[in-house]
Amino acid sequence: MNTFENLEYNSLLTSFKELLKNNSLKFTKQREVVLKTLYERNEHFTPEDLYIFLKSTYPQLNIGIATVYRTLNLLEESHMVTSISFGVAGKKFELANKPHHDHMICKTCGLIIEFQNDKIEQLQLEIAKANHFHITSHLMQLRGLCEKCAKEKS
Amino acid sequence: MNTFENLEYNSLLTSFKELLKNNSLKFTKQREVVLKTLYERNEHFTPEDLYIFLKSTYPQLNIGIATVYRTLNLLEESHMVTSISFGVAGKKFELANKPHHDHMICKTCGLIIEFQNDKIEQLQLEIAKANHFHITSHLMQLRGLCEKCAKEKS
DNA sequence: TTACTTGCAAATGATTTGCACGTAT
DNA sequence: ATACGTGCAAATCATTTGCAAGTAA
Numbered sequence: 001m002n003t004f005e006n007l008e009y010n011s012l013l014t015s016f017k018e019l020l021k022n023n024s025l026k027f028t029k030q031r032e033v034v035l036k037t038l039y040e041r042n043e044h045f046t047p048e049d050l051y052i053f054l055k056s057t058y059p060q061l062n063i064g065i066a067t068v069y070r071t072l073n074l075l076e077e078s079h080m081v082t083s084i085s086f087g088v089a090g091k092k093f094e095l096a097n098k099p100h101h102d103h104m105i106c107k108t109c110g111l112i113i114e115f116q117n118d119k120i121e122q123l124q125l126e127i128a129k130a131n132h133f134h135i136t137s138h139l140m141q142l143r144g145l146c147e148k149c150a151k152e153k154s
Numbered sequence: 155m156n157t158f159e160n161l162e163y164n165s166l167l168t169s170f171k172e173l174l175k176n177n178s179l180k181f182t183k184q185r186e187v188v189l190k191t192l193y194e195r196n197e198h199f200t201p202e203d204l205y206i207f208l209k210s211t212y213p214q215l216n217i218g219i220a221t222v223y224r225t226l227n228l229l230e231e232s233h234m235v236t237s238i239s240f241g242v243a244g245k246k247f248e249l250a251n252k253p254h255h256d257h258m259i260c261k262t263c264g265l266i267i268e269f270q271n272d273k274i275e276q277l278q279l280e281i282a283k284a285n286h287f288h289i290t291s292h293l294m295q296l297r298g299l300c301e302k303c304a305k306e307k308s
Numbered sequence: 309t310t311a312c313t314t315g316c317a318a319a320t321g322a323t324t325t326g327c328a329c330g331t332a333t
Numbered sequence: 334a335t336a337c338g339t340g341c342a343a344a345t346c347a348t349t350t351g352c353a354a355g356t357a358a
Contacts, residue, residue: 026312026357047348064315069348087239088323090347104287113285120277124296131267132301133258139295142278147286180332180337201323218340223323242348244322 004080004096009039012080012097019078030063034071035095038081044092044112047072084112084141106146108153113146158234158250163193166234166251173232184217188225189249192235198246198266201226238266238295260300262307267300 004015016035020027033054038045045053050072051065072093075081083091084103092112101116120140128135145153158169170189174181187208192199199207204226205219226247229235237245238257246266254275258267274294282289299307 024312028313028357030314062315066316066349067314070313073349085239085241087245088346091241104282104285104289106287107290113287115281115285117277117281120274123271123274123277127269127271128258128296128298131258131269132304133260133267133296134299134304135258135296136261136298138297139293141293142282142287142289143292144282144290145288150286150288178337182332182338184339216340220324220341221339224338227324242322 002079002096002100005099007097009036012039012095016075016080019080025074029061030067031071031074033058033061033063034068035075035080038075038093038095039097042095044084044094046090046092048090050093085139102140102142104142104144104146106149107143108145108149111146111148156233156250156254159253161251163190166193166249170229170234173234179228183212183215184221185225185228187212187215187217188222189229189234192229192247192249193251196249198238198248200244200246202244204247239293256294256296258296258298258300260303261297262299262303265300265302 004012007015012035013032016031017027019025020031034050037050037053037057041053047065047068051063051068054061054063054068072081072083076083076093080096081093082096083093084105085091098114099116100121101114104113104115105111106113124135124138158166161169166189167186170185171181173179174185188204191204191207191211195207201219201222205217205222208215208217208222226235226237230237230247234250235247236250237247238259239245252268253270255268255270258269259265278289278292
């Protein structure tokens with residue numbers, strides 16, 4: 001389903017380069033370090049957090065936040081990264097080299113737990129079919145308290 | 155689970171007035187027409203759309219968009235309305251007097267289809283339990299094309 | 309050389325806030 | 334009379350965009 005599933009860095013890089021070539025876009029240091037960082041850190045980044053990380057890790061690059069946004073948008077449109085939305089608070093991005101999954105998000109500490117459940121996915125397809133709706137993607141987030149924060153509240 | 159489920163207008167209004175009193179807030183015409191409109195129109199409103207509607211329906215009130223935002227936020231914090239997020243594009247609000255449900259959203263025309271599925275809700279609880287996570291709410295949106303838009307594409 | 313890219317700063321768009329005036333209680 | 338509420342305009346915050354200079358191909 002997802003072309004980038006389970007790829008490691010060199011394959012991702014090759015895919016990215018092809019993608020750029022196919023669209024007459026150029027392979028730049030900035031685009032490279034965005035992809036590399038998402039791969040190596042394997043975290044959910046806000047554009048701001050990623051910008052700060054890149055700024056301090058590659059000071060000589062003098063990357064601008066607009067470039068971070070542009071690159072993340074490019075990668076997302078190409079399905080190489082996915083994002084989870086936090087409403088007014090913005091989005092977090094992660095590399096799409098993992099199999100599809102959804103997220104539990106702790107409202108207190110921001111911890112993100114990934115999960116996936118085939119039965120739910122199956123039920124979603126059935127529901128869509130019954131409504132003559134054609135699903136292209138879905139969003140499922142469970143919000144609440146992680147174990148640690150739940151304990152601290154009591 | 156939801157205190158406001160299945161209430162009709164008079165009961166909602168009473169609940170709202172109590173809520174205001176309990177918090178030393180005042181019952182105003184502006185707050186009243188926001189609640190009334192959400193009840194009567196039974197739609198998913200953006201703050202902007204609701205503002206435009208109120209502006210033209212109650213011109214003598216001369217309502218400001220800031221008041222619409224403030225009232226929607228107040229109602230949402232009190233769980234009398236719920237919202238669905240459209241990322242950068244903002245939020246849509248609806249009255250919480252219907253039983254819990256989730257949404258299918260057409261990416262082309264914006265049509266919203268409501269659905270609910272007990273099996274999925276049950277599975278979500280089981281997944282959370284297995285991860286020692288305490289769910290307080292969840293977000294589930296199926297995105298894609300409605301029947302009409304899917305036909306027009308082909 | 310010829311586009312495409314970049315950083316910067318300004319623009320945008322949704323939402324929030326300060327303030328002086330208005331109004332429920 | 335005393336807060337609290339409101340409209341307005343300005344402020345904010347995340348994100349996008351125009352532009353002149355830089356750089357991959």
